[in-house]
Amino acid sequence: MERYAKQIILKEVGEEGQRKLLVSKVAIIGCGALGSMMANNLARAGIGKIKVIDRDYVELDNLQRQFLYDEEDAKQSLPKAIACYNKLRKINSEIEIEPVIADVNPSNIESLIKGYDLVLDATDNMETRFLINDACHKNRIPWIYSAVIATEGMTLNILPGKACLRCFIQSMPSSLPTCETEGILNTTVAIVASIATTEAMKILLGKDVREEALYVDAWRNEFLTIKVKKRKNCPTCNGNYEFLNKKTGSQFIALCGRNAYQIMPMKKLSIEDVYEKVKKIAKILAYKDYMLRFSIENYEFIVFPDGRIIIKGVKDEKIAKSLYSRYIG
Ligand SMILES: [Zn+2]
Structure with missing residues (x-):
């Protein structure tokens, strides 16, 4: 105290x-x-x-x-x-x-x-x-x-x-x-x-x-x-949870202004799975229990424990998708 x-x-x-x-x-x-x-x-x-x-x-x-x-x-x-x-x-x-x-x-x-x-x-x-x-x-x-x-x-x-x-x-x-x-x-x-x-x-x-x-x-x-007033027809206040009930699938999200894409795969891969896949072809930059970082071609990949992958250096969704399917998916 x-x-x-x-x-x-x-x-x-x-x-x-x-x-x-x-x-x-x-x-x-x-x-x-x-x-x-x-x-x-x-x-x-x-x-x-x-x-x-x-x-x-x-x-x-x-x-x-x-x-x-x-x-x-x-x-x-x-x-x-x-x-x-x-x-x-x-x-x-x-x-x-x-x-x-x-x-x-x-x-x-x-x-x-x-x-x-x-x-x-x-x-x-x-x-x-x-x-x-x-x-x-x-x-x-x-x-x-x-x-x-x-x-x-x-x-x-x-x-x-x-x-x-x-x-x-x-x-x-x-x-x-x-x-x-x-x-x-x-x-x-x-x-x-x-x-x-x-x-x-x-x-x-x-x-x-x-x-x-x-x-x-x-x-x-x-x-x-x-002043903020309670709204009678507010969906949330009426128990209609539009955002919570949304289905999420495989997603490619452009990270705002960063030349990077985040990929949320449908099938979750662990950091170890990805490491085994890429260890022979990639330059491994960091391999920790909270993150795997490696580079292939001129792109940097970061893999997180929840299965998300960020690819740095990509401006285009098509390129992000093809890099993902070529090396990981
Ligand atoms: Zn409300």
Whole structure:
């Protein structure tokens, strides 16, 4: 308890509050800019169990805004969940931290969040946010929506029985600006992640939290609140979980602005299976229990424990498909 002395002095927390935090469980979905800052705040505050879920690996241009990572993580293309785990372990060795390298999808989300007191959205896309919205509504788990783009950010607390994300944003926007085209100011990330983690602590402590959405523009020093009302015909609030009930098949997804494709095969191959297939023809760059990295021709392949494969250096889906079927599928 001594390490939390300055937090226990706060009348908002106190010794009883700290004990509550120490037995609380939070799942963070996405461990990029927002997620790594949230994980950092929560680990230092003594949240008893933190699960960090991420599908990606650290790259040099992440370091501008992804506060936990360093050049060595980028050099090793370390999965973000693992890099995050390594840092949190050093920050607080007394709490439980579970790294999960996975793409959150309709088939795994419920098992990933089951038993957790709170879910934090630190993803970068609306599809996954609507999926979190469905899964948390169904399992009655509070969650916090957070998003950042350019100098602006938004966050909203979503509690069981209250307005949900689809009450606020009705459907998938047809196109959204992305960080690849708009950029991100790192102080916007710090502000939004810090406000969201403050609200997270309040939810875990059973305190009242803000019911409006909060909009921030860090560059202009603007803070606005937006009223959010429960919508009568909201599909999620009526138990129609469109995003959770979606079927997922074999998928080739272009990773935004990265010259890379992610492949989610129907038939899951283990890291060992892929290693056996390619060891004679590929240049093996790293072979760990959390990742296999190799190069063939001028392409780099990264294989994760959940069976996903990322091929770097590919701009075209046809080429991604042919590389996959030639060497792996
Ligand atoms: Zn709703």
